[in-house]
Amino acid sequence: MEEFIQKQLVWAVAMPLGIAIVCMVIAWRPWQRDKRESVRGWWGGPLAIGLGYLVGHVAINKWPSLPPSSGDDYLFLFAVAGTVVGVLESIRMPVWIRWSIRLVLCTTVSWFMLSKGYKSGHTAGILAAWTAGQALAIFLVWTLLERLAERRTGPSVPLALSLLIAVASVYFLRGSSGKLAQLAGVLSASLGGAALVAMSVPRVSSARGLLAVAIPLYCALILYSWQYDKPFGTPILLAAAPLALWIAEWRESLTAVVGRVLLAVVPALFALTLLLWFLLDQASGESLY
Amino acid sequence: MGKLMTRIGCAALLSVSALTVAGMALPRAAANVAASSTRQANVDTFKIDPAHSSVVFKVKHMGVSYVYGRFNEFSGEVVWDGEDPTKHSIKAEVKATSVDTNSNGRDNHLRGPDFFDSANSPTIVFESTGVKESGSDKYEVEGKLTLHGVTKPINVTIEKVGLADLPRMGKRLGLACEFTVKRSEFGMTYGIDGAVSDEVTILLAFECGVGGR
Numbered sequence: 001m002e003e004f005i006q007k008q009l010v011w012a013v014a015m016p017l018g019i020a021i022v023c024m025v026i027a028w029r030p031w032q033r034d035k036r037e038s039v040r041g042w043w044g045g046p047l048a049i050g051l052g053y054l055v056g057h058v059a060i061n062k063w064p065s066l067p068p069s070s071g072d073d074y075l076f077l078f079a080v081a082g083t084v085v086g087v088l089e090s091i092r093m094p095v096w097i098r099w100s101i102r103l104v105l106c107t108t109v110s111w112f113m114l115s116k117g118y119k120s121g122h123t124a125g126i127l128a129a130w131t132a133g134q135a136l137a138i139f140l141v142w143t144l145l146e147r148l149a150e151r152r153t154g155p156s157v158p159l160a161l162s163l164l165i166a167v168a169s170v171y172f173l174r175g176s177s178g179k180l181a182q183l184a185g186v187l188s189a190s191l192g193g194a195a196l197v198a199m200s201v202p203r204v205s206s207a208r209g210l211l212a213v214a215i216p217l218y219c220a221l222i223l224y225s226w227q228y229d230k231p232f233g234t235p236i237l238l239a240a241a242p243l244a245l246w247i248a249e250w251r252e253s254l255t256a257v258v259g260r261v262l263l264a265v266v267p268a269l270f271a272l273t274l275l276l277w278f279l280l281d282q283a284s285g286e287s288l289y
Numbered sequence: 290m291g292k293l294m295t296r297i298g299c300a301a302l303l304s305v306s307a308l309t310v311a312g313m314a315l316p317r318a319a320a321n322v323a324a325s326s327t328r329q330a331n332v333d334t335f336k337i338d339p340a341h342s343s344v345v346f347k348v349k350h351m352g353v354s355y356v357y358g359r360f361n362e363f364s365g366e367v368v369w370d371g372e373d374p375t376k377h378s379i380k381a382e383v384k385a386t387s388v389d390t391n392s393n394g395r396d397n398h399l400r401g402p403d404f405f406d407s408a409n410s411p412t413i414v415f416e417s418t419g420v421k422e423s424g425s426d427k428y429e430v431e432g433k434l435t436l437h438g439v440t441k442p443i444n445v446t447i448e449k450v451g452l453a454d455l456p457r458m459g460k461r462l463g464l465a466c467e468f469t470v471k472r473s474e475f476g477m478t479y480g481i482d483g484a485v486s487d488e489v490t491i492l493l494a495f496e497c498g499v500g501g502r
Contacts, residue, residue, distance in 0.1 A: 062473075065476050069439050069476055070409055070410065070438055071408075073476070116409045117408045117409070117411050118408070178403055178479060179402055224402060225402075227402075227408040227409075228397070
């Protein structure tokens, strides 16, 4: 068991964290103080999160099968797609092109995270409505957080997301799947690496690319878990939690990094409490299996 | 005139030969038709009777013990040719959500993304592609197993436990087999480091009836 935990710590935490730090450092060049150089670093965010996640995913979950046969195979492909979209977003392009690409990615995530069982039992109209609704929700979370990240450089956005996803990881573990918990842990560690670099380089921004990997992947994890978890409100709370960062925007007294991060984590903790309540309600005194 | 007679003679000879060959061949063809209909009569299509059948599996837990589980919902069809075993065919479909290991929490975990991912791969399917007799009431069956959305070829040895025409139940066929698969080959890798073994032994015991009885 100790060997298992050591392996998890190395592959699910240390490797993604290290890869993210290396990518961010190379991209943002902390040793250069010239502000004009900051433009060069945008591509670092998506690569840091994308590569960190992909390495962790393969280490924990092995290579995905092609064509994809299960939800976690799709998670791998979403990470690849998110990384590509993120790098593309780091290049200046018209808003309508950026938003179109974003919508395609959100719709793809939404469609493939509807289970096959659900798809076979519902009409095309209902499936279209669910796909569009979920895609719109992912798009909104991504775009609103992006707006915030454009204004707030530094560690608050990646740090808040990292902690939030760490809490969500506990939710996945208790709710449905150790594997999803591990994968969320990998994503959290990658974001943690980006946050660490942003702490020492305040001009580092999470806008234009980083969120293209983090948000679709985070939402895909929630949607995948939702296929099995029962409490209806928890996935909505978890998905909306990053938007709590906006509250810190509105109130001047809460602009400190710690305050903003805590605000994002509170809804996730609330979601976790709801799940634990649900599980306690269901508990039948079973021993550990 | 001589040539004409020769031609007529040849034609007559050919006709006689043709009639003779046809006369020899016809009874054979008739016999073939009769054999074919006899064989048809020996081919039965059975349905698996879930009340008298079991789909059981066992895995090693933490390397120290075996844990057994079963599936409660399954169905299938067996085509059994009484004369030509190569014509046998078997198809069985198991609902992944019906997994039962006598622990609700564990069953929910098994249904989830870590193992069967039953929302995305709701059924486990075995379909034979070829059968040959390998001994007394033993058959080597080649087939495809679809598990966790992944389809792999598989060879199993099936034993015919019995075949009888029972007074109230009609024709019944009993088949049984035991085989081992590596779950990692089907993309089920969670906990493979020690908690739950890679090798899963599957035990099947089917009682099948004709006409849904």
